[in-house]
Amino acid sequence: MPKILAFVEQRGGVLKRTAGEVLGAARRLADGGGSGEVVAVLIGHDIAATLGAALGPLGADRVRALQHPSLAPYSGEAYARLLAAEAALAKPDLVLFPASAMGKDLAPRVAAVLGVGLASDCTALEAGAGGSGFAATRPVYAGKAQLKVGFAASPAMASLRPNVFTAPSAQPGRSAVVEAVTSDPGALRDAVQSLVLAASAKVDLTEADIVVTGGRGMKGPEHWGLIEGLAAALGAATGASRAVVDAGWRPHAEQVGQTGKTVSPSLYIACGVSGAIQHLAGMSSSRVIVAINKDPDAPIFKVADYGIVGDAFEVLPRLTEEFKKLKG
Amino acid sequence: MRIAVCIKRVPDTETKVRIAADGKSLEPSGVSYDLSPYDEYAVEEALRIKDAAGGTPEVVVLSAGVGDAATQIRKALAMGADRGILLKGDLPFSDASSAASALAGALKELGADLCLTGKQAIDDDGLQVPAYLAQALGWTLVSVVTKLELKDGKALAHRQVEGGHEVVEVPLPAVITCQKGLNTPRFASLPNIMKAKKKPLEEKALASAAPRLTVLGLALPPGRKAGRIVGQGPDAAPLLVKALHEEAKVV
Ligand SMILES: Cc1cc2nc3c(=O)[nH]c(=O)nc-3n(C[C@H](O)[C@H](O)[C@H](O)COP(=O)(O)OP(=O)(O)OC[C@H]3O[C@@H](n4cnc5c(N)ncnc54)[C@H](O)[C@@H]3O)c2cc1C
Numbered sequence: 001m002p003k004i005l006a007f008v009e010q011r012g013g014v015l016k017r018t019a020g021e022v023l024g025a026a027r028r029l030a031d032g033g034g035s036g037e038v039v040a041v042l043i044g045h046d047i048a049a050t051l052g053a054a055l056g057p058l059g060a061d062r063v064r065a066l067q068h069p070s071l072a073p074y075s076g077e078a079y080a081r082l083l084a085a086e087a088a089l090a091k092p093d094l095v096l097f098p099a100s101a102m103g104k105d106l107a108p109r110v111a112a113v114l115g116v117g118l119a120s121d122c123t124a125l126e127a128g129a130g131g132s133g134f135a136a137t138r139p140v141y142a143g144k145a146q147l148k149v150g151f152a153a154s155p156a157m158a159s160l161r162p163n164v165f166t167a168p169s170a171q172p173g174r175s176a177v178v179e180a181v182t183s184d185p186g187a188l189r190d191a192v193q194s195l196v197l198a199a200s201a202k203v204d205l206t207e208a209d210i211v212v213t214g215g216r217g218m219k220g221p222e223h224w225g226l227i228e229g230l231a232a233a234l235g236a237a238t239g240a241s242r243a244v245v246d247a248g249w250r251p252h253a254e255q256v257g258q259t260g261k262t263v264s265p266s267l268y269i270a271c272g273v274s275g276a277i278q279h280l281a282g283m284s285s286s287r288v289i290v291a292i293n294k295d296p297d298a299p300i301f302k303v304a305d306y307g308i309v310g311d312a313f314e315v316l317p318r319l320t321e322e323f324k325k326l327k328g
Numbered sequence: 329m330r331i332a333v334c335i336k337r338v339p340d341t342e343t344k345v346r347i348a349a350d351g352k353s354l355e356p357s358g359v360s361y362d363l364s365p366y367d368e369y370a371v372e373e374a375l376r377i378k379d380a381a382g383g384t385p386e387v388v389v390l391s392a393g394v395g396d397a398a399t400q401i402r403k404a405l406a407m408g409a410d411r412g413i414l415l416k417g418d419l420p421f422s423d424a425s426s427a428a429s430a431l432a433g434a435l436k437e438l439g440a441d442l443c444l445t446g447k448q449a450i451d452d453d454g455l456q457v458p459a460y461l462a463q464a465l466g467w468t469l470v471s472v473v474t475k476l477e478l479k480d481g482k483a484l485a486h487r488q489v490e491g492g493h494e495v496v497e498v499p500l501p502a503v504i505t506c507q508k509g510l511n512t513p514r515f516a517s518l519p520n521i522m523k524a525k526k527k528p529l530e531e532k533a534l535a536s537a538a539p540r541l542t543v544l545g546l547a548l549p550p551g552r553k554a555g556r557i558v559g560q561g562p563d564a565a566p567l568l569v570k571a572l573h574e575e576a577k578v579v
Contacts, residue, residue: 074494076469101489105471108424108459117425117540120455135544140422140452141354144345147422147452148544189468190498197492204490210578234579252474252509253488258341258450259365259508267578278341284552288576290568296557303552306571310561318562322569326579 002036002127004029005092005155007083008055009102010044011074011195015051017207018098020058020167022160025125026096027059027168029134033127036093037061040176041086043079045072048180056176059168063176066183073192074102078185080109087114092155094134096125099159100206107159118157119149121262123164123285134158142258142281162206163264164285198253205254208237210267211286213256215241215279217272217293217312221249226316227271233323239263239283241273257282271312275300292316329385331374332440334431334461335367335404337397338451345548352543353421363400366446368407368513369506373476374444375408376511386410388438392430392534393419405524406516412527413438417534422452423541428460430534435465440501442483447472447505458505468498474509 006026009016023040030036040060042051048065055063066082087095087110095110097103099121111118119136123146128135134156140147151157205211212234214227224238231238240250242257256263258278268286273279275291275298283289284303291304294311301307308315339345339354340362346355363371374387389404391397392415401412415430435443443465448455462469468483474493475486483502486493488509516524558567572579 076471101472101487104455105487108456109463109469111456112428112460112463115425115540117423118456119541121453138453139549140546141339141343141345142341142450142453143549144343145347145354146547146549148547149422149541150544152538152540152542190470190496193495193497195489195492195494196486207490255508267572267576277344281341284549288572288578289552289555290572301555301557303555305552305555305576306568307555307557308559308561308564308568309557310564314562315565318565319568322565323579326569326573 002030002033002093002133003090004036004038005087005090005095006038006040006060007095007097007103007106008040008042009098009100010042010047010051013044013047013050015054016098016100018100018162019055021162021165022096022098023055023059024168025160025165029094029125029127039064039090039092041066041083043071043082045069048178052178052180053175056174057170057172060176063178065178065180067180068182068184070185070188071183073195075185075188075190075192076105076109077188077190079106080113081185082183083110084113087155095155095157097159099161103159107157111157114155116153116155116157117151118159120159121161122158123161125158125160139285142278143262143284144281161264203235203237205237205239205256205261205263208263208265210234210236211239211263211265212236212269212271213239213241213273214244214271215273216243218244223313224249226312230269230316230320230323233320233327241279270300271316273300274298275303329381330438330440331377331385331387332435332438332443333370333374333387333389333404333409334443334445334457335371335389335391335400336364336449337361337391337393337400338364338449341365341450347546347548352546354546361396361400363403364446364449366448366450366506366508369508369510370444370446371404371407371409372511372513373506375514377478388413388440390415390431390434392417392427398529401529402524403516405527405529406521407514408520410527412529414529414531415534416531417536420539421543422454423539424454424456424460425540426537428457428464429537431457432461432464433535434532435461442478442500443467443503445503445505447507458503462503465501468502470496470498470502471505472507473504474507476504476510
C-alpha cells in the first residue's frame with residue numbers, strides 16, 4: 001500500500017496542466033500497490049480554497065495546502081524546505097514532481113535535503129525492483145537511450161516529463177480532504193524579485209500540445225509570419241532549430257534540441273528543418289511528427305510520421321488555409 | 329575572489345549510442361568526448377567575471393570522474409582558467425550524489441565565492457549535481473541562468489521559466505547553473521592552448537559515496553514506426569490535414 005506525495009504546481013493561483021499528469025501517475029501507482037494513498041502538496045498563498053477542491057477529482061486522497069504570503073512567488077529554498085518537512089512527516093514511499101522549470105529546480109533540492117536519489121524527467125514509472133520498490137525510466141544522452149534506475153533508499157523521488165503521462169479525466173464524484181496549513185518558511189536567502197513574462201501571451205514550447213518549428217530552410221526572420229500563421233491556426237507554440245537561433249532570427253528560448261528545449265507535444269511540425277541528431281534529441285518523443293522539406297532525403301523524414309516534400313514557402317500558406325477550414 | 333567551475337567530460341553530441349554487452353552502459357568504443365556544452369557557458373562566464381574585475385579573481389576548474397577528463401580541464405584552461413583539479417575515480421553513471429559529494433569535498437578545501445556549472449550534463453541529463461552541491465556546502469543556488477550580475481556580495485540572476493524569466497537575488501557564495509544565452513563561449517587560441525599545457529592541474533583520488541540510484545538497464549528507445557510522404561508540394565496540404573484529423577486524430 002504505497003503512500004505517494006505529489007507536488008502539484010501552481011503559479012499565480014492557476015493550477016498547471018501537469019497537476020493532472022502527476023496526480024494521475026500517483027493514483028495509478030497507489031492503486032496498483034493495493035489501495036495506497038495519494039497526498040497532493042500545494043504551495044503558495046491563499047490557494048487552499050481556490051485550488052484544493054480540484055485535486056480530489058484528479059486523484060488525490062488528501063491535499064496539504066501550505067500557505068503563506070511569502071510563498072506567493074516561487075522560492076526554491078522555501079519550497080524545498082517545506083516539502084522536505086512534509087516528506088519527513090508523511091514518510092511516503094515515493095515523491096513525485098512535474099519536470100517543469102519549477103519542478104526541475106525544486107526536486108533536486110528536496111532530494112539533496114532528504115539525502116535520497118532522484119530520477120529526473122522520467123517517461124515511465126513502475127512499481128517493481130529495487131530497494132524502494134519503484135523503477136523509473138528516463139531519457140539519457142539526449143533521448144538517444146533510455147536508462148532504467150532503481151532507488152537505494154526510501155522515499156524514491158521522480159520528476160515526470162510534461163505531456164508524457166496522460167492525465168485521467170477528472171472524476172467529479174471523487175473528493176479529497178483539503179488541509180490548509182499556515183507555513184511560514186522562515187528566513188529565506190533567495191528572493192524572486194520579479195517574474196518577467198514575454199510580451200506575447202503565446203503558449204510556451206514545453207507546455208504546448210502542438211509545436212510548429214522553423215529551420216534554416218525558412219531563409220530569414222522576415223519569413224517567420226508563415227510559421228506564426230500556421231501556429232496561430234492550430235493554437236500552437238513556435239520553435240526554432242539551432243541554426244535559426246545562432247543566426248539571431250529567433251530567441252534562444254525557442255530553440256528545440258539537445259542544447260535547447262525538449263518537447264513532447266502531441267503534434268510537432270518541422271518546416272525547413274534538416275533533422276540533425278541534436279535537433280531530433282529535443283523532439284523525437286513527440287507523439288506525431290510532421291516534416292515539410294524540399295529535400296526528400298532530409299533525415300527529418302526518417303522520424304516523421306507524415307511528410308510533404310516541397311517548398312515551405314508554397315506549402316505553408318496552403319496548409320494554414322486548410323487547417324483554418326477544418327477548424328472552421 | 330575565487331570562482332570555481334565544475335565541468336564534465338561527456339560523449340559529444342554526434343555520438344551514435346550503442347549499448348554495451350552488460351545491457352547497462354554505453355558501448356565506449358568509437359565514442360569521442362567533449363566538454364559538456366553547458367559547462368562551456370559556465371567557463372566563459374567565470375572568465376568574463378575575471379576580466380571585468382581586472383583579472384584578479386582566480387578561476388579554478390574542477391571535474392570528477394575518469395582520468396581522461398584532464399583533456400576537458402585543459403580545454404577550460406586554454407579558454408583562460410587559471411588551474412584545474414581532477415578528482416579521479418569511477419563514478420556510477422547518473423548517480424548525482426557521488427559526483428556532488430566528491431566536488432563538495434574539494435570545494436570546501438579550496439574555498440570559493442562562486443561556483444558555476446552547466447545547467448545539466450548532456451550524458452545523464454540528471455539535473456541534480458548543482459543542488460546536491462549547494463546543499464552540501466550550505467550555499468545558495470540559482471538554476472538555468474541566462475543573465476548574471478555580481479554586486480556587493482550578491483548575485484542577481486535571470487532564471488529561465490516557461491514563457492519568461494524570474495529575476496532572483498541571492499547572497500554569495502552561490503552555485504549558479506548556466507544556460508545557453510548567458511554568453512558566447514570563446515574559442516581557445518593556439519598560443520593559449522600551448523600555455524594551458526603548463527598551467528597547474530592537480531589530481532586527487534575521489535572518495536566514493538554510497539550511490540542512491542542503481543542502474544537497472546540501458547536500452548535504445550523504441551523505434552518510431554515508419555512514416556509516409558503524403559505528397560509533393562502545396563497540393564499535398566489537404567491530404568496532410570485529412571491524415572492528421574482522421575488517422576492520427578491530433579487535430
Ligand atoms: C554541441 C551541439 C549542440 C547542438 N544543439 C542543437 C539543438 O539544440 N538544436 C538544433 O536544432 N540543433 C543543434 N545543433 C545543430 C545541428 O547540428 C544542426 O546544425 C541544426 O539543427 C541545423 O538546423 P536546420 O535544420 O535549421 O538547418 P539546416 O541543417 O541547414 O537545414 C535546413 C533544411 O531546410 C531545407 N530547406 C531549405 N529550403 C527549403 C524550402 N524552401 N522549403 C523547405 N525546406 C527547405 C533543407 O533541405 C534542409 O533540410 C547542435 C550542434 C552541436 C555541435
